[in-house]
Amino acid sequence: xxxxxxxxxxxxxxxxxxxxxxxxxxxxxxxxAFPSPKLVADSQGGHQIKRELPVSRGRILDVHGSILxxxxxxxxxxxxxxxxxxxxxxxxxxxxxxxxxKLDPALILWRLERPHSRYQIIQKFVAVETATNLAGMKxxxxxxxxxxxxxxxxxxxxxxxxxxxxxxxxxGAGIEQRLNDLLKGRPGLRIGEQDGKRRxxxxxxxxxxxxxxGADVHLTLDLNVQYLVERALGEAMRVHxxxxxxxxxxxxxxxxxxxxxxxxxxxxxxxRTADTNAMKNLVISHTYEPGSTFKLATVAAALNExxxxxxxxxxxxxxxxxxxxxxxxxxxxxxxxxVADIIKKSSNIGAAKIALTLGEERLESYLRAFGxxxxxxxxxxxxxxxxxxxxxxxxxLSISRIPMGHEVAVTALQLLNALCCIANDGHLMRxxxxxxxxxxxxxxxxxxxxxxxxxxxxxxxxxxxQQLLVRATEPGGTATKACVSGYTVAGKTGTAVKFVNGTYxxxxxxxxxxxxxxxxxPEIGIMVIVDEPQPLHTGGLxxxxxxSQIASNVVRCLQIPSSATLLAGAAGSTGxxx
Amino acid sequence: xxxxxxRKKFSREAxxxxxxxxxxxxxxxxxxxxxWLDQRCEALGRRLSQLEIQKVELQRQVKQxxxxxxxxxxxxxxxxxxxxxxxxxxxxxxxxxxxxxRAADEPSAAEAAPVRHQYARAGGIAHD
Numbered sequence: 001x002x003x004x005x006x007x008x009x010x011x012x013x014x015x016x017x018x019x020x021x022x023x024x025x026x027x028x029x030x031x032x033a034f035p036s037p038k039l040v041a042d043s044q045g046g047h048q049i050k051r052e053l054p055v056s057r058g059r060i061l062d063v064h065g066s067i068l069x070x071x072x073x074x075x076x077x078x079x080x081x082x083x084x085x086x087x088x089x090x091x092x093x094x095x096x097x098x099x100x101x102k103l104d105p106a107l108i109l110w111r112l113e114r115p116h117s118r119y120q121i122i123q124k125f126v127a128v129e130t131a132t133n134l135a136g137m138k139x140x141x142x143x144x145x146x147x148x149x150x151x152x153x154x155x156x157x158x159x160x161x162x163x164x165x166x167x168x169x170x171x172g173a174g175i176e177q178r179l180n181d182l183l184k185g186r187p188g189l190r191i192g193e194q195d196g197k198r199r200x201x202x203x204x205x206x207x208x209x210x211x212x213x214g215a216d217v218h219l220t221l222d223l224n225v226q227y228l229v230e231r232a233l234g235e236a237m238r239v240h241x242x243x244x245x246x247x248x249x250x251x252x253x254x255x256x257x258x259x260x261x262x263x264x265x266x267x268x269x270x271x272r273t274a275d276t277n278a279m280k281n282l283v284i285s286h287t288y289e290p291g292s293t294f295k296l297a298t299v300a301a302a303l304n305e306x307x308x309x310x311x312x313x314x315x316x317x318x319x320x321x322x323x324x325x326x327x328x329x330x331x332x333x334x335x336x337x338x339v340a341d342i343i344k345k346s347s348n349i350g351a352a353k354i355a356l357t358l359g360e361e362r363l364e365s366y367l368r369a370f371g372x373x374x375x376x377x378x379x380x381x382x383x384x385x386x387x388x389x390x391x392x393x394x395x396x397l398s399i400s401r402i403p404m405g406h407e408v409a410v411t412a413l414q415l416l417n418a419l420c421c422i423a424n425d426g427h428l429m430r431x432x433x434x435x436x437x438x439x440x441x442x443x444x445x446x447x448x449x450x451x452x453x454x455x456x457x458x459x460x461x462x463x464x465x466q467q468l469l470v471r472a473t474e475p476g477g478t479a480t481k482a483c484v485s486g487y488t489v490a491g492k493t494g495t496a497v498k499f500v501n502g503t504y505x506x507x508x509x510x511x512x513x514x515x516x517x518x519x520x521x522p523e524i525g526i527m528v529i530v531d532e533p534q535p536l537h538t539g540g541l542x543x544x545x546x547x548s549q550i551a552s553n554v555v556r557c558l559q560i561p562s563s564a565t566l567l568a569g570a571a572g573s574t575g576x577x578x
Numbered sequence: 579x580x581x582x583x584x585r586k587k588f589s590r591e592a593x594x595x596x597x598x599x600x601x602x603x604x605x606x607x608x609x610x611x612x613x614w615l616d617q618r619c620e621a622l623g624r625r626l627s628q629l630e631i632q633k634v635e636l637q638r639q640v641k642q643x644x645x646x647x648x649x650x651x652x653x654x655x656x657x658x659x660x661x662x663x664x665x666x667x668x669x670x671x672x673x674x675x676x677x678x679x680r681a682a683d684e685p686s687a688a689e690a691a692p693v694r695h696q697y698a699r700a701g702g703i704a705h706d
Contacts, residue, residue: 056641066651067645067648069643070641071641072645073634073637073638128638128642151645153648153649153652154649154654155654157652201623202622202623202624202626203616203622203623205618223653227654230705485671553669
């Protein structure tokens with residue numbers, strides 16, 4: 001081969017190589033300069049990541065800022081069975097996971113032996129510390145996902161007010177349900193790119209919308225008062241072998257709810273295993289025939305209308321009165337009683353005769369003005385409106401039965417609110433438990449304020465009723481066991497026979513007491529209701545002592561001055577406020 | 579015969595013109611500037627990522643501790659601890675509480691604030 005031929009061949013080879021490079025370069029320039037939309041979409045689809053930024057559900061706090069509910073970050077332990085190659089390795093991974101997570105190793109092994117699955121959840125909502133320990137073991141095919149769970153640090157305390165949020169972060173009861181839209185917040189969004197190893201390229205972040213954490217809900221609830229109430233209720237339920245028991249504490253002047261408890265209750269941390277009966281907020285969702293506690297509305301109406309006076313005497317027929325061919329009985333038979341003593345002795349016959357002086361129309365009008373027969377508009381979901389039939393549907397007997405709390409159904413909230421109306425000089429307030437709602441940056445979104453919904457009776461009548469209700473707790477009254485040392489208590493007992501299987505069965509009763517204190521300048525109203533106590537069953541013997549126990553602790557907790565201090569203040573020189 | 583030197587053929591100008599060097603220098607500057615900026619962005623991205631992880635971890639710890647603290651200071655827990663250590667505590671009797679009453683001419687706390695404001699407006703002490 002000549003030298004000339006060799007040179008020529010090298011030139012040809014060089015030209016071919018250069019030509020190929022030129023073609024590749026041209027293609028590269030073309031792809032960059034004039035890319036087809038399909039290619040662009042394919043390229044970006046592989047690298048683009050769209051990630052939802054997690055958001056934290058808002059907290060629920062009591063009046064002092066104690067946290068009642070908050071979100072806690074957790075981890076889900078997940079396995080990819082295709083990455084555990086042999087049986088020995090699977091067994092080893094299963095044993096280590098089972099030991100750390102306290103699970104059955106056979107169950108984990110069963111999940112790992114799925115060669116076609118690349119995603120098996122081993123356990124959800126694992127504490128981050130546990131997940132960190134597991135990550136340190138570097139188990140093949142085991143990885144972790146971010147998650148969060150709702151935590152209620154005080155367990156069952158105030159469970160009916162707080163409610164619960166399910167695993168999807170949706171409120172299922174109580175405040176969690178009512179304010180779900182404000183509590184849940186809004187998740188953020190990040191659109192960026194990732195490299196071939198699926199690692200985020202931080203300098204390629206595009207759209208970024210910050211998450212907006214859920215709003216914090218501050219309640220009027222006082223956790224200390226709530227605890228004192230629930231402790232007293234638990235003890236009473238055990239002692240009296242009651243089926244159910246519930247209680248409400250309200251601030252008289254504003255309508256703020258300080259405590260609201262029902263037993264049986266449940267732990268919202270384990271709401272899935274809770275009994276559905278225990279999940280019912282009896283204070284607002286359970287209606288019952290109130291019995292004698294209802295008389296306070298009847299007497300207040302008659303006094304306000306001037307159809308009776310406090311010292312007017314009625315013949316109480318020695319405990320038996322035939323009206324419209326039906327006999328009405330008194331639990332404590334009496335002869336002639338003044339209106340004041342009718343309240344003190346809780347005479348059914350006396351209350352019926354007082355109602356007759358009013359007439360059906362005015363009686364119904366006053367009862368509705370006190371808030372019976374319709375919802376109060378309380379903040380929690382599931383409130384019942386009770387039953388107060390329109391006057392057109394009343395029988396001839398109704399005028400004698402409704403005044404003593406029969407033929408009507410009320411909630412504890414309605415009844416206590418009516419009593420607080422009397423304690424608040426006749427001003428009926430809307431009860432509320434949401435004090436304020438603030439977003440994550442502290443901006444006020446909603447504020448709960450005292451709202452007066454009406455004035456069914458005059459201030460003079462209300463003050464007279466306050467004095468009359470004190471007599472129930474004085475010697476000879478039905479509620480002597482409601483007394484609180486150092487404080488004057490005003491209130492009314494109630495004992496209602498339950499309607500069971502189509503008839504009133506005296507073996508089943510609802511015992512209740514509604515009261516307020518100090519009577520000289522009412523601050524708080526408390527109502528206690530005990531369902532089917534055994535063997536005693538009257539409100540004076542069952543509910544009044546529970547009221548006393550709760551009230552004596554609550555007045556100390558809230559630093560309410562005693563009656564003696566109030567009287568000393570009133571007797572002092574002008575302007576001297578204790 | 580003596581041949582004359584062709585001046586056009588044997589020019590003394592440089593083989594590569596200086597504007598080319600300038601362009602090359604500029605290109606190199608842009609190239610290295612780009613590389614430096616890219617590395618800087620990469621480093622900042624990594625730092626950003628680390629801080630984000632740290633922030634999430636700290637937030638988690640704060641929430642965890644808040645939850646623990648709330649459980650620890652609940653009245654039920656306090657009572658349990660008191661019982662464990664045989665400490666009996668009750669509310670003081672009403673007779674043992676000393677309530678201090680204000681003098682008749684002394685304004686209450688609520689009344690005092692507007693009074694101070696009025697004094698300031700009248701040209702007295704400016705600070706409240």
